[in-house]
Amino acid sequence: MTALASIKNQDIAAMMRDMGINARKAALELAQVPSEPKISALKAAAAKLRENADAILAANAKDMEAGRVKGLTDALLDRLALDPARIEGMAAGIEAVAELPDPVGRELARWSPEHNGLDIARVSVPLGVIGIIYESRPNVTADASAMCIKSGNAAILRGGSESFHSSRAIFDCMAKGIAKAGLPDNAIQMIPTTDRAAVGEMLKLSDYIDVIVPRGGKSLIARITDESRIPLFKHLEGLCHTYVHASANPQKAVDIVVNAKMRRVGVCGSTETILIDSSVAGRLLPRIAEALVAKGCELRGDDIAQSIDGHIKPATDEDWVTEYLDAIVSIKVVNGVTDAVNHINTYGSHHTDAIIAENAAAATTFMNGVDSGIVIVNASTQFADGGEFGMGAEIGISTGKLHARGPVGVEQLTSYKYIVRGTGQTRP
Known part of the structure; x- marks a missing residue:
């Protein structure tokens, strides 16, 4: 569940490949986890956030100081800033996601064609492994992790350098809560480096990651669009x-x-x-x-x-x-x-x-x-916010049109498969 402590002297490509393999394994297990363990995991994660609020604020203070030195605008610093109220908001948001109806295993449609008598059902399933690449908002770490767990997906998180310490502190709380509930190891992982090369390697992992969710400015979105071998839920600028x-x-x-x-x-x-x-x-x-x-x-x-x-x-x-x-x-x-x-x-x-x-x-x-x-x-x-839409939280606002559009909630993090039941039919 915890990310690698250091990648010094490690090959980033190998590290990312290992994270992809681990995420795929976890996703296959998560897809079969019933509702109650997922609810317990998210409630435990919310409790860990509250218990560790001081540590999260201390980590955020490091990011805020670095941001001021770097010359971030007041608006970007506001996105980065955490306080007790925002931490409580994250915890409450996780609990709200926990209480949402489980989006996995729902029968979306069912019918039986007259000419063959087959019983056909369309049933919701997790997407699999979701890669989330984001910049200065550390709350995305909590929101995205919670939504992926609720929808039965494994997640690989890559926070921005501006929010590195804050995101890591939040991730540690999420991981401990999820582990406490006995969910699969590596259900959520966080890339332990700010090296941009890790993003490039992540975007090559089409054998392991099913969709990438980028959240950031024009340059980030443009780079990911150009380089990714994996389908995207684009969260473009809010003009x-x-x-x-x-x-x-x-x-x-x-x-x-x-x-x-x-x-x-x-x-x-x-x-x-x-x-x-x-x-x-x-x-x-x-x-x-x-x-x-x-x-x-x-x-x-x-x-x-x-x-x-x-x-x-x-x-x-x-x-x-x-x-x-x-x-x-x-x-x-x-x-x-x-x-x-x-x-x-x-x-x-x-x-x-x-x-x-x-x-x-x-x-x-x-x-x-x-x-x-x-x-x-x-x-x-x-x-324009998933919480305001009653979704508990959102993983982003998709400005594309394929699969998901607008706030991407837990339902949008699922696909479907067809379950076909017969009584011995053979096709003429």
Whole structure:
């Protein structure tokens, strides 16, 4: 269950191959583990997190200090930071995952073709081995481990260098809890090095790893997309939009936009571009701008937006495709819902986009037209979260379309197989 203590003088390729072999063996065993041991393992892991909160915070302090020295932005430091409340949130999230219905072994469909009398059932099964590659958010260690165990999958975790000590401390708690429940050795493993070569070797393990889940910035996703021999659940950047339609309730629009941008600027569900209808921009944009500026947000906008409010600085073409992860937002005045949809589909990342509107027809046009994994009506884009969706947690927000889209919960970490029962039939 524990990762190798050191890889000094070891061959990284051999180490990764051994981890793949061990994970495959564990996955075959995990697939047959019933619900109760998995629930016990996750509850024990949550208890270990609480018991070792001080050690986790001490490890996080090392990462935070290194991050400051490295010059990480405030938003990235916020992603990295842990405190007692966030550790309790991780533990509670693990317990919530534990209590979810078991996604494995469910009969998804059953039928019997008349011409042969076979009894055919489609039954959910684990994917197998999941590789998770992530950057600065140490809570992913807990969330991903919990979800993989719940769904009967083995996991190989590769946290970023920024969160190395924090992730390792969390992993140790998860591993001890899982071991206490008697689950297979190597059900979860963490790569014990920040050497980038380990990622390259991991992406070659198509004989052992069934899917890779990358969570990070453009450069990480681009590298993994180029190098991986393994299918991906892509968690691309959260270039999210909030569109204020002409029919929007003004106070609702102000409240939602401010929350969508400023609740936590460093999360992937933070709104990065505000679109507002030209027919209401003159009277509503100043209210929105004033509320955002009061929260410390920098505003960048097109020519029309600048002419309406003096707080707004000029936006460049680069602003429409930038995930700021900071207290900065771009603003564009649009001519109706079709114009808004076209802008989002041109510049967005297919993550999460919202409309604020009282007009049902406009909301329907927006919902049908926006090509994103999550489309929200009259609520903040910061609800783009597996926990808020009642999934307990998420392993990422998939911006692709194959197999999983939107929040990837325990159900999305399963596939299916066909169980065919006969009574002696032979095919003519």
